[in-house]
Amino acid sequence: MPRQSKLVLFAVFALTGFSALTLQVVWQRVISLHAGVDLFSVTTVVAAFLAGIGLGSLAGGVLADRLGPRRSLLAFAASEAGVGVFAWASIWLFYDVYRAVAPSLRTTPAAFAFHFVLLVVPTTLMGLSLPLVARGVVERIEDAGPLVGRLYALNTLGAGVGAGVTGWGLPGNLGFQGTVRLAGLLNLGAAGLVLTLWRLAARVPAAGPTPDLAPPGAAATRSASIGWYLVYGLTGAVALGLEVVFFRVIDAVMRGNSYTFGHVLMLYLLLFGAGAAIASRYVGRARRPDRWFLGLQFAVGVAALVGLLVLVELPGRIGLDGPLDRLFAIDGFDLGQYDLGSFREVARFLFVHAGAPLLVMGLPVLCMGASFPFVQALVAQRLDTLGRRTGALVTANVVGNVLGTLVVGFVLLDRLGTSGTVRLLAGLLVLPGLAFAATHVGRARVTFGAGGVVALAALMGVFPSNPRLWAFLHSADASRFTLAEERSCVNALKPRQGEDLLFVNGISQNAYPFDDFHVLIGLLPTLLHPAPDSAVAVGLGIGATPYGISRDPRVGSLTVAELCGGEVALQRVLAGRGAPEPARLLGDPRVRIRIGDGRKALLAAPEERFDLATVDVVRPQSGSSGSLYSVEFYRLLSSRLQDDGLFSQWSPTPRTLNSVTEVFPYVSRFTVPSYYGSQFVVASRRPIPFDREAVLGRLAGLEPDAFLPARAEALAQFLRSVEPEQIRAGGPPVPVDGRDLNRDLRPLDEFFLNNPEAVPERPRSP
Secondary structure, three states, rough: OHHHHHHHHHHHHHHHHHHHHHHHHHHHHHHHHHHOOOOOHHHHHHHHHHHHHHHHHHHHHHHHHHHHHHHHHHHHHHHHHHHHHHHHHHHHHHHHHHHHHEEEEOOOHHHHHHHHHHHHHHHHHHHHHHHHHHHHHHOOOHHHHHHHHHHHHHHHHHHHHHHHHHHHHHHHHHHHHHHHHHHHHHHHHOOOOOOOOHHHHHOOOOOOOOOOOOOOOOOOOOOHHHHHHHHHHHHHHHHHHHHHHHHHHHHHOOOOOOOOHHHHHHHHHHHHHHHHHHEEEEEHOOOOOHHHHHHHHHHHHHHHHHHHHHHHHHHHHHHHHHHHHHHOOOOOOOOOOOOOOOOOHHHHHHHHHHHHHHHHHHHHHHHHHHHHHHHHHHHHHHHHHHHHHHHHHHHHHHHHHHHHHHHHHHHHHHHHHHHHHHEEEHHHOHHHHHHHHOOOHHHHHHHHHHHHHEEEEEEEHHHHOOHHHHHHHHOOOOOHHHEOOOOOOEHHHHEOOOOOEEEEEEEEEEEEEOOHHHHHHHHHHHOOOOOEEEEEOOOOOOOOOHHHHOOOOOOOOEEEEEEEOOHHHHHHHHHOOOOOOOHHHOOOOOEEEEEEOHHHHHHHOOOOEEEEEEEOOOOOOOOHHHHHHHHHHHHHHHOOEEEEEEEEEEEOOOOHHHHHHHOEEEEEEEEHHOOOOOEEEEEEEOOOOOHHHHHHHHHOOOOOOOOOOOHHHHHHHHHHHOOOEEEEEEEOOOOOOOOOOEEEOOOOOOOOOOOOOOOOOOOOOO
16 A cells, blocks of 8 residues: 555544544433433443444454455445444434333343444444454554554544544534534545545555564464453453543542533543554564563553542642642532633633643553553564454453443442552552563562562552542541542532532532522422322432422322432431431431432333422533433423422523423422522423412421421421412413523533533522
8 A cells, every 4th residue: 555545544544533432422422311321321331332342343353354455444444334324323223212112121131232232233343443454554564563553543542532522512512413423424434535545555566475574572372462362451451440430530620511521531532542652653663562561551550549649649748739629619610610711710720621630640541552552563473363363452452441340330439439449450550560570580570570569569558548539629628528439429528617518529519407499399399289199309419309308298109319329328427417307318218219310210110100200400511411401301201290290490591491391381480599599490281379378388287397497487488478480371382581492412501611501590509
């Protein structure tokens, strides 16, 4: 292949990485609308996605060696065309078809099987790409490490750009449907360019046969290659485990919004691709690629410990603890507060979005990427088996990735927390360090081995504990900070001015003692309903809204769906401190708390009907919040209500209100002056009469100790004076402040930078 054609092919391969990550981010988000965003659901989707990639890599390797260089490029073009065609039909499959079968997927194996069937075609086609292109461009076996390393680097760098552009721009402007169609067009364009290159290459006379030379230092036996596959699989498990931890920490630093995931993924992939690109320049000159690979893996563990250690411990030693305390004491940019008009705000933005993420994962991820060209050089032995060996190497790493994700997500974070998980994963990488030492002789072996073990042990000894780590990220005193970290969320209570403020993944929610607003979201519709027997609450939070429902003795059952199981543990902590409301809520036999995604729970039980439904959810600018503020979600809620059932929710934005009125013919809005003028709505398919005397009579009929005297009087005063605003009273919807709606496939409020009207109607608690 001429040099110019090869450069074009490399650029095309980067473009396919861009498209692949764009599709992956959007597909995973669309699937989560029905699968849920709890760890079980997300993990089954990721595992199914990676399983397809691994299957495609194996198949691509076999196919590449059978087809040879030229026809491998033709097969690569066909695979990209297949991905492009699939992309255009994917939203129908992942959204409409999934919605029809979701109620039947009640077990994890069933969900995984269905996700695998959904994703196996496009992910297998994606997995074919690296072995096919590698076979098409490598002409001498000694070039396998450098060339395949560059291919891998460019594809990963393209994926990083794709993650960034998708995270910050495409869905917010084009919606999910428009984004996948654009990505599909890119795949079709890539297929056309590769086909053109293939035709040009067919006109060039074939070169004579090239001898299959083994790269310097590489093992010449199949058994040695199998050993490297196993090692790369195990280090892949550690790498993905560390990735899970990095994302958790950086998400807390950034006080996650809908842009956080794409931004962090962009940084991760760009770092990984840069590491692979740098190493590709030197791997051809490495006499012992095995030493480089093993040494880099050991460096991953050391760097992972050093990055977090420096972030937590260094600021206080150089006088920066004050500014960082103020930084972590706020909620970040999740309310659309990207006001970069001052040097202080620019510095804060750069630290949150670049400085801290690079400190935490910069060096370890660079080392992860740099290790690929060296292990590729170790397993690439002959041109006629290059495709299979490249495919097997990628597959081994993917299998390790899945294993690391499962073990860290389901076991280690629950048992060891973030700090203990980092210690364990870094400790495992002492094994490649010892193997690195073993490649030396005499005194050098002892020096490298003992020095590495001592250095890693010293770092582990001074590494911050889990309470210390998370107290720092919450700007809290570790001795007065209550942490409940579990697989799905990092939950914490931080004392502030006589109250315990709840934080979830670094973002403040509400506080105990309860405020009037959150109690009223649950209590008022309960008092309005003539016979509220069954109720469902999406979201536990600090417990105020479910508690408001549960105080009415007429309620026969209350089901609470909460994504973050640690919030239940914090309720127990409050009860243990003598707080009466959490103790009553947890001890009430009518209350059932289910841990998992609330929308998924409603979708999975189409036979259940409720008199009351409340949604006490995250802010509409938070990541994945669009699934709980959309027209389609409100239709789902309406279908689960009795004919005279009532639904209540915070009304944070005009689009939220418009989306509610699009579904419910009767909507009343209530303003709570004592909580910064915040508003919530009560909606129904039937008229909602506000009989003040009946409501006050039902309030008076509650148990005498249902609320503390001051709270009871405040609630009674509110109900005596409030005047509900009729937003819709049976007629057609009347848009408020514009006609925009939040849709499942286009959640405008969530992407607030692209749709700047998405701001809260009233200021939140400072």
